[in-house]
Amino acid sequence: xxxxxxxxxxxxxxxFKLLFVNWQSLIMLGVGGVLLYLGIKKDCEPLLxxxxxxxxxxxxxxxxxxxxxxxxxxxxxxxxxxxELFPLLIFIGIGAMTxxxxxxxxxxxxxxxAAGQFGIFLTLLLALYLGFPKLDAVSIGVIGACxxxxxxxxxxxxxxxxxxxxxxxxxxxxxxxxxxxxxIMRALTSEKERKTAMKFTAKPVSKTTKLxxxxxxxxVGGCIAPKGLPLLAxxxxxxxxxxxxxxxxxxxxxxxxxxxxxxxFLGLSIGATMxxxxxxxxxxxxxxxxxxxxxxLDTVCGVIFAKGLYIITGGKVNPLIGAAGISxxxxxxxxxxxxxxxxxxxxxxxxxxxxxxxxxQIGSVIAAAVMLSVLAGMGVIx
Amino acid sequence: xxxxxxxxxxxxxxxxxxxxxxxxxxxxxxxxxxxKLFPYKEDEGKxx
Numbered sequence: 001x002x003x004x005x006x007x008x009x010x011x012x013x014x015x016f017k018l019l020f021v022n023w024q025s026l027i028m029l030g031v032g033g034v035l036l037y038l039g040i041k042k043d044c045e046p047l048l049x050x051x052x053x054x055x056x057x058x059x060x061x062x063x064x065x066x067x068x069x070x071x072x073x074x075x076x077x078x079x080x081x082x083x084e085l086f087p088l089l090i091f092i093g094i095g096a097m098t099x100x101x102x103x104x105x106x107x108x109x110x111x112x113x114a115a116g117q118f119g120i121f122l123t124l125l126l127a128l129y130l131g132f133p134k135l136d137a138v139s140i141g142v143i144g145a146c147x148x149x150x151x152x153x154x155x156x157x158x159x160x161x162x163x164x165x166x167x168x169x170x171x172x173x174x175x176x177x178x179x180x181x182x183x184i185m186r187a188l189t190s191e192k193e194r195k196t197a198m199k200f201t202a203k204p205v206s207k208t209t210k211l212x213x214x215x216x217x218x219x220v221g222g223c224i225a226p227k228g229l230p231l232l233a234x235x236x237x238x239x240x241x242x243x244x245x246x247x248x249x250x251x252x253x254x255x256x257x258x259x260x261x262x263x264x265f266l267g268l269s270i271g272a273t274m275x276x277x278x279x280x281x282x283x284x285x286x287x288x289x290x291x292x293x294x295x296x297l298d299t300v301c302g303v304i305f306a307k308g309l310y311i312i313t314g315g316k317v318n319p320l321i322g323a324a325g326i327s328x329x330x331x332x333x334x335x336x337x338x339x340x341x342x343x344x345x346x347x348x349x350x351x352x353x354x355x356x357x358x359x360x361q362i363g364s365v366i367a368a369a370v371m372l373s374v375l376a377g378m379g380v381i382x
Numbered sequence: 383x384x385x386x387x388x389x390x391x392x393x394x395x396x397x398x399x400x401x402x403x404x405x406x407x408x409x410x411x412x413x414x415x416x417x418k419l420f421p422y423k424e425d426e427g428k429x430x
Contacts, residue, residue, distance in 0.1 A: 107417070111407065121398050128391045204426075205417065216416070220405075220412065362409070366402055367398070370405060374393070374398050
């Protein structure tokens with residue numbers, strides 16, 4: 001009988017024993033803790049990093065069955081990540097939350113949103129050079145979209161084994177935009193350029209234009225890049241609901257209840273892809289490094305493009321606004337406005353930067369859509 | 383025949399980035415056109 005009791009009690013400590021055998025899981029428990037710390041104490045994208053960190057801890061507990069067949073996170077993962085449903089549902093919420101008025105008031109800022117996507121393609125080239133397979137390189141490059149749902153959508157479809165690293169990189173670096181961008185902006189511009197004051201003379205946008213905007217983007221963008229139609233359509237559906245003003249309940253649900261529930265499920269599912277043996281690899285560190293580089297390159301190319309506009313317009317465009325042409329909305333615009341204000345107290349860059357930032361939001365989705373359609377055109381994907 | 387990584391990368395850069403720039407350029411022109419076709423009227427603000 002004593003033996004049976006000892007064997008029974010032994011079952012209670014086997015998890016601890018395995019913890020020290022599986023050193024990768026032990027490290028990942030620490031990584032989960034760091035993600036929780038960043039979310040809770042440092043306020044870095046807490047809505048995502050808290051569930052991701054917790055999911056990471058759950059999957060790394062020895063003998064955890066949350067990601068095995070019929071495990072509770074596996075069920076959520078299969079239903080929403082594997083099917084690419086969650087990023088799309090989040091996009092409806094983002095569309096419902098975003099005011100595209102500033103970019104509609106100054107349509108030229110769409111181009112700044114395009115320049116901010118160069119990092120995607122340059123990083124893709126670098127990933128290929130480092131020996132990553134084609135679709136892995138595409139998924140790594142898309143971190144440069146600075147857009148979590150877009151990165152998750154593309155990666156879950158074409159490189160699901162990189163999902164944890166890509167998602168963590170996308171959301172962590174987005175939160176670090178106020179740290180990453182200012183040194184690059186200062187390094188690439190002269191003091192004279194940074195002091196450029198810009199007037200905001202754009203007229204308000206009519207209701208009809210705001211209503212037609214999501215329809216035009218969906219139809220024209222969908223015709224050019226049909227493979228990315230789900231991305232375009234969902235963000236524009238959310239925006240159409242917001243601008244129509246006649247479905248306040250649906251708009252409210254999209255930007256609150258639906259977005260919140262899906263964010264929780266998405267975060268948990270992504271965290272649960274970070275199992276130690278699969279995550280602790282040289283490849284993961286390279287992905288994180290390339291993701292960082294992608295966001296730096298976006299900023300570099302955006303500022304250089306805006307410097308071109310500065311020259312063309314005879315010094316009327318402040319090159320700093322080029323850094324706002326990424327998807328981290330409205331954080332990048334605020335960073336630009338703050339940076340501009342440091343050098344010229346009379347410089348009111350916020351509305352121009354908001355235009356570029358809203359352009360970057362559309363630009364990142366268009367870039368991903370175009371990329372998928374080019375891949376389909378080349379026969380790399382179906 | 384399997385496409386080389388170099389060809390793939392350059393194609394993605396040219397067609398992908400070029401496609402993005404052209405698409406956003408077209409959309410920018412269309413939005414500017416819509417703004418001219420349907421200008422803001424002062425009474426819209428009152429309706430809101």
